[in-house]
Amino acid sequence: MADEDRDKTKSGGANDSRDERDVSVSTRPPVSASSSSPSSHRRHVPPLYGVMAEFDNPSDLVAAARATYEAGYRRINGYSPYPIEELSEAIGFRHTSLPLIVFIGGVIGGLGGFFLQYWTEVLDYPLIVGGKPYNSWPAFIPITFECTVLVAAFSAVLGMLLLNKLPQPYHPVFNAPNFALATRDRFFLAVEANDPKFKHAEVVEFLKSLGPVDVADVEV
Amino acid sequence: MEEPREPYMEGPMHSTHPVIEPGLTFASVTDKISSIVLKRKTSIGWFVGFAISFALFQLMLLAITNLVFVGIGLWGVNVPIAWGIDILNFVWWIGIGHAGTLISAILLLLRQKWRTSINRFAEAMTLFAVAQAGMYPIFHLGRPWLAYWLFPYPNTMGIWPQFRSPLMWDVFAVSTYATVSAMFWFVGLIPDFATLRDRAKSKAFQIIYGMLAMGWRGSARHWHRYEMAYLLLAGLATPLVLSVHTIVSFDFAVGIIPGWHATVFPPYFVAGAIYAGFAMVLFLTIPLRRFYGLEGFITMRHMHNMAKVMLATGLIVGYGYIMEAFFGWYSGNRYERYMIWNRMHGPYAPYYWALIVCNIVTPQFLWAKKLRSNLAVLWLISVVVSIGMWLERFVIVVTSLHRDFLPSSWGMYKPTVWDWSMFVGTIGFFFTLLFLFIRFLPMISIFEMRTILPEAEVED
Numbered sequence: 001m002a003d004e005d006r007d008k009t010k011s012g013g014a015n016d017s018r019d020e021r022d023v024s025v026s027t028r029p030p031v032s033a034s035s036s037s038p039s040s041h042r043r044h045v046p047p048l049y050g051v052m053a054e055f056d057n058p059s060d061l062v063a064a065a066r067a068t069y070e071a072g073y074r075r076i077n078g079y080s081p082y083p084i085e086e087l088s089e090a091i092g093f094r095h096t097s098l099p100l101i102v103f104i105g106g107v108i109g110g111l112g113g114f115f116l117q118y119w120t121e122v123l124d125y126p127l128i129v130g131g132k133p134y135n136s137w138p139a140f141i142p143i144t145f146e147c148t149v150l151v152a153a154f155s156a157v158l159g160m161l162l163l164n165k166l167p168q169p170y171h172p173v174f175n176a177p178n179f180a181l182a183t184r185d186r187f188f189l190a191v192e193a194n195d196p197k198f199k200h201a202e203v204v205e206f207l208k209s210l211g212p213v214d215v216a217d218v219e220v
Numbered sequence: 221m222e223e224p225r226e227p228y229m230e231g232p233m234h235s236t237h238p239v240i241e242p243g244l245t246f247a248s249v250t251d252k253i254s255s256i257v258l259k260r261k262t263s264i265g266w267f268v269g270f271a272i273s274f275a276l277f278q279l280m281l282l283a284i285t286n287l288v289f290v291g292i293g294l295w296g297v298n299v300p301i302a303w304g305i306d307i308l309n310f311v312w313w314i315g316i317g318h319a320g321t322l323i324s325a326i327l328l329l330l331r332q333k334w335r336t337s338i339n340r341f342a343e344a345m346t347l348f349a350v351a352q353a354g355m356y357p358i359f360h361l362g363r364p365w366l367a368y369w370l371f372p373y374p375n376t377m378g379i380w381p382q383f384r385s386p387l388m389w390d391v392f393a394v395s396t397y398a399t400v401s402a403m404f405w406f407v408g409l410i411p412d413f414a415t416l417r418d419r420a421k422s423k424a425f426q427i428i429y430g431m432l433a434m435g436w437r438g439s440a441r442h443w444h445r446y447e448m449a450y451l452l453l454a455g456l457a458t459p460l461v462l463s464v465h466t467i468v469s470f471d472f473a474v475g476i477i478p479g480w481h482a483t484v485f486p487p488y489f490v491a492g493a494i495y496a497g498f499a500m501v502l503f504l505t506i507p508l509r510r511f512y513g514l515e516g517f518i519t520m521r522h523m524h525n526m527a528k529v530m531l532a533t534g535l536i537v538g539y540g541y542i543m544e545a546f547f548g549w550y551s552g553n554r555y556e557r558y559m560i561w562n563r564m565h566g567p568y569a570p571y572y573w574a575l576i577v578c579n580i581v582t583p584q585f586l587w588a589k590k591l592r593s594n595l596a597v598l599w600l601i602s603v604v605v606s607i608g609m610w611l612e613r614f615v616i617v618v619t620s621l622h623r624d625f626l627p628s629s630w631g632m633y634k635p636t637v638w639d640w641s642m643f644v645g646t647i648g649f650f651f652t653l654l655f656l657f658i659r660f661l662p663m664i665s666i667f668e669m670r671t672i673l674p675e676a677e678v679e680d
């Protein structure tokens with residue numbers, strides 16, 4: 001079915017401009033989509049983002065992801081309607097620098113908050129209030145704390161979005177058939193075409209052997 | 221009710237009610253919650269409720285317009301009671317907000333799965349309550365158009381805010397709280413925006429929800445960072461929510477007025493906030509789950525748990541009242557003693573005793589499982605507690621101020637019609653926002669509901 005789709009786009013001359021745009025977007029070499037379709041003129045073939053297998057339950061997806069990782073594929077990704085801890089482990093994604101970013105944000109917020117008060121009350125405009133010393137630091141703690149939390153929270157949210165490269169309105173995986181169900185009850189596993197081991201026919205065969213509901217090519 | 225015990229139950233301790241109705245699936249959870257926003261016809265009840273709230277909201281705008289034109293003299297506040305029901309309402313609203321953060325952040329850290337069905341709604345309640353709360357101190361300034369003077373910015377006058385004052389702490393605490401609550405809420409909504417984007421039939425909704433979802437695609441790498449961010453936000457929001465009401469209590473406790481100057485204030489205020497907040501969550505969810513048929517998601521288990529939290533925090537608040545009276549007596553200070561005597565026997569004594577009945581006596585009914593299971597009773601108790609918490613702040617604010625050290629400066633306080641208009645108006649604004657939220661956003665977190673379904677378990 002996926003092959004049909006690809007042939008359809010290939011034969012349409014009107015698609016040329018689209019192909020060119022797509023190629024220019026893609027930074028990697030136009031990958032070996034041709035391996036399955038013998039008569040291809042390279043510039044007519046839309047570059048391939050990867051191959052996507054669809055599953056109808058989380059256990060199959062996690063098992064398939066593990067098998068794919070063990071088979072040596074590294075540029076793989078899972079898609080699920082809710083967070084699955086085992087899935088990110090299965091695709092070999094364990095580390096995120098987000099906690100570090102948040103920590104740094106918190107430290108900056110805390111120091112900044114205290115310095116704001118120290119500078120204004122001690123250095124810039126020293127004024128005795130209520131007989132307290134200029135640097136009445138215990139009274140500065142609440143605002144220091146609030147600034148810590150505020151900057152740390154901003155770092156958490158913006159850091160998460162930035163590391164995830166969101167907002168990103170367009171992404172090739174949205175082209176996968178049934179992908180709208182990835183926010184409902186379907187589970188997807190993608191092997192990306194820029195994986196060093198990626199050979200189209202092999203990957204399709206391999207994914208089919210993992211018991212998916214469907215396997216389809218995903219174009220850029 | 222006969223239900224299979226596993227895996228709907230969390231443990232043998234809670235064998236009576238499941239967290240989620242058995243038989244639900246990924247598909248049915250998704251479709252049921254998203255259909256409230258996308259498919260279901262807007263009911264007459266919604267329009268009626270929205271119209272009433274919106275009308276009251278107009279009353280608020282009228283009250284504010286008049287206040288800004290005429291000035292603060294429109295309110296009943298004057299020396300010695302410069303803080304009338306306006307500051308009282310600020311504390312009341314922000315207290316209500318705290319239950320939302322407690323449910324979404326603290327219960328997340330404590331791994332209480334039952335929070336999942338009510339956290340989105342409770343967070344929305346937090347945001348909308350904080351929005352009401354934030355207006356009061358600003359309009360109480362008298363010249364609200366200069367409210368930005370509260371923030372430290374380099375200005376031509378060459379001066380800075382007074383950072384040693386609890387009122388400045390309040391500015392930072394409340395604005396941080398509002399910001400962090402909004403971010404926490406929005407982050408929680410991102411995956412659900414994606415769900416709505418993919419379910420929406422109309423182009424406009426697809427575009428709007430699509431923009432809000434920011435291209436969320438449920439990638440495992442994204443989920444990993446997302447969960448981390450969510451957890452960290454919960455970890456940050458937990459001390460934040462405690463700090464906010466602590467600082468609100470400092471507004472009082474740092475002052476030397478008898479009745480305010482007490483060390484018990486921070487914990488007593490925080491407990492009171494959670495108490496009032498859970499009362500409000502119950503007050504809102506009991507009718508809501510009925511009208512939208514959400515009994516499968518918000519089960520009797522939730523009702524019991526919320527009632528228990530209300531009972532526990534109610535007891536802490538009761539302890540606070542007893543300690544206030546004890547401090548008054550034990551201090552040996554004539555002003556402190558007079559303050560507590562005046563509360564119990566002075567001109568505002570009916571408020572004090574009404575508060576004792578509402579906040580200490582009423583929640584005792586919650587010890588009985590039978591009464592906890594009766595939703596009508598539970599709803600009534602939540603109304604009584606909400607009123608009781610309002611009275612508590614009235615007693616703290618007004619009776620402390622109206623007779624302090626010098627009898628020559630004693631006075632009485634009576635809220636004017638404009639005080640009441642503003643209060644009723646903010647209730648209208650709160651419900652206006654809530655009605656819009658129910659109509660246009662998923663009021664239950666869809667993706668988190670999926671995680672607690674039995675089919676979400678990954679088998680090896």
